[in-house]
Amino acid sequence: MESCKLLLCGQLYDGIHDELFSDQQILVEGSIISAVGKNLSRPKECQVIDLSHLTVTPGMIDAHIHSDLFDWRDYSAILLKSETWNNLGHLHTAQRTLERGFTTIRAHALAQGQGYGLADVKRAIAAGYFPGSRMVITFHMLGTAGGHADASQALMLNPRLAEAATQPFIGAGADFFRQVVQKDIKYGADFIKLFISGGFSTPGDTPDNTYLSDEELQAILSTAQGMGRPTTAHVYTPEHMQKLIRFGITGMEHGSLMDEETAALFEQTNTYLVPTFCPYDEIIHLDEAAMAQKEPHFQAKLRKYAQQLRQGREIIANSKIRLGYGTDFVAVHQCYESWYEYRSWMRSGIDPFRILRAATSSNAEILGLQDKLGTIQPGKLADLAGWQRDLLQDEEALSECSFVMKEGTIYPSLMEQAR
Ligand SMILES: [Zn+2]
Structure with a gap:
């Protein structure tokens, strides 16, 4: 079975709407986002990743x-x-x-x-x-x-x-x-x-x-x-x-x-x-x-x-x-x-x-990659980033990245390395 991860997001910016959504979950199977929404059903043996303290955006x-x-x-x-x-x-x-x-x-x-x-x-x-x-x-x-x-x-x-x-x-x-x-x-x-x-x-x-x-x-x-x-x-x-x-x-x-x-x-x-x-x-x-x-x-x-x-x-x-x-x-x-x-x-x-x-x-x-990247939607590559600071008010918010996923793989973020 392909690796499965369920991400629990504090807030979510999807790359489409001028809005931050609360209590959203993202289901990632292999390298692909397979579902986005509230209370998703979790396949067996799916790893849960708690990002409830972060705002999650597309990579x-x-x-x-x-x-x-x-x-x-x-x-x-x-x-x-x-x-x-x-x-x-x-x-x-x-x-x-x-x-x-x-x-x-x-x-x-x-x-x-x-x-x-x-x-x-x-x-x-x-x-x-x-x-x-x-x-x-x-x-x-x-x-x-x-x-x-x-x-x-x-x-x-x-x-x-x-x-x-x-x-x-x-x-x-x-x-x-x-x-x-x-x-x-x-x-x-x-x-x-x-x-x-x-x-x-x-x-x-x-x-x-x-x-x-x-x-x-x-x-x-x-x-x-x-x-x-x-x-x-x-x-x-x-x-x-x-x-x-x-x-x-x-x-x-x-x-x-x-x-x-x-x-x-x-x-x-x-x-x-x-x-x-x-x-x-x-x-x-x-x-x-x-x-x-x-x-x-x-x-x-x-x-x-x-x-x-x-x-x-x-x-x-x-x-x-x-x-x-x-x-x-x-x-x-x-x-x-x-x-x-x-x-x-x-x-x-x-x-x-x-x-x-x-x-x-x-x-x-x-970049001509709109079919694969840029939004958090089912079918897109699972490229995601998580931010602890307030993206709407704090002009330095992007200086502290706390979570990085590229094509379904989690990489150490700047803030994790600093810990
Ligand atoms: Zn230049």
Whole structure:
């Protein structure tokens, strides 16, 4: 007989309703949720797990993690590390996020180089050789020389060294990018990520610079679409976002300089946005101590765009855009501390149920896993998390995960390990 577990929940958020339900039980058989409700009949030899002190939610999903970082302070030196080291970083992150109740992560590699080792990390976890969050992966940051995707910018004072460190997915021309997309998908990419513009954390570009041409953008989008993979984009300005929507992209990351017109376009087309709020909090609610931890060029850009970032945050918060939950930490916080984003959304005045939906059912949809994950319903995989703090009032509630189940198996949570 398959293993059977009956979970007694204090409260339950199901990923669907804006409501916490009391006295609910979840019956898990093997890796699957087989029933949810009050007073379920318990099959013989079914293990009872008392979570009556916790709020149980679907396993959380972080849709934007740079999982190759062991420690955010290593960010500027990432090109100096071997690919093996960076791949071990992915594994380390997936272990830490699982303990924290995030049973699935969308991993955006920062420095994958020539190789495709991230796919092996994903496979090794899926095969059960290591505990870790389920991974949905992209290998490469598709962009041009000098753009945000080009990490060798960090070495730009020594062009010879920078050229040697330039990664093979940095290039130009529609054909070049078509081939990168084809190979990435061949070796296991679940989605493709393009970098249309500059960014905040790189030294030599700005969020409103344009790096990929229309021809290159269309080559990336149509090649990925033809091979059945979604594309997401690193993007900030209304002009860039509107162009990508016109070109048929299904979703984007950041969008931090949002305006009303573009927000309306997102709503009309049901395009998703993973707004990655937290990395901009230090400037939005000015925190000089946290700002001081970022590199000088990073700080200067945040200060320059401060007003637009504040406006964009407000427009996104007040919109009806389909939002996904993602953290994008490469500075100040460790990449696996996904709970900070919850606090950031709460401080931006967003309803906690909208945040919970973003981190569960909306993210499952964004990742194309809505048939298996994101809600607590019969037939779904038993990915669950339990929280002792008040999810509706306490902005740090997700910092203390007390129960983790992935595909019916219970893993030690952060709080259990701390005991
Ligand atoms: Zn990112």
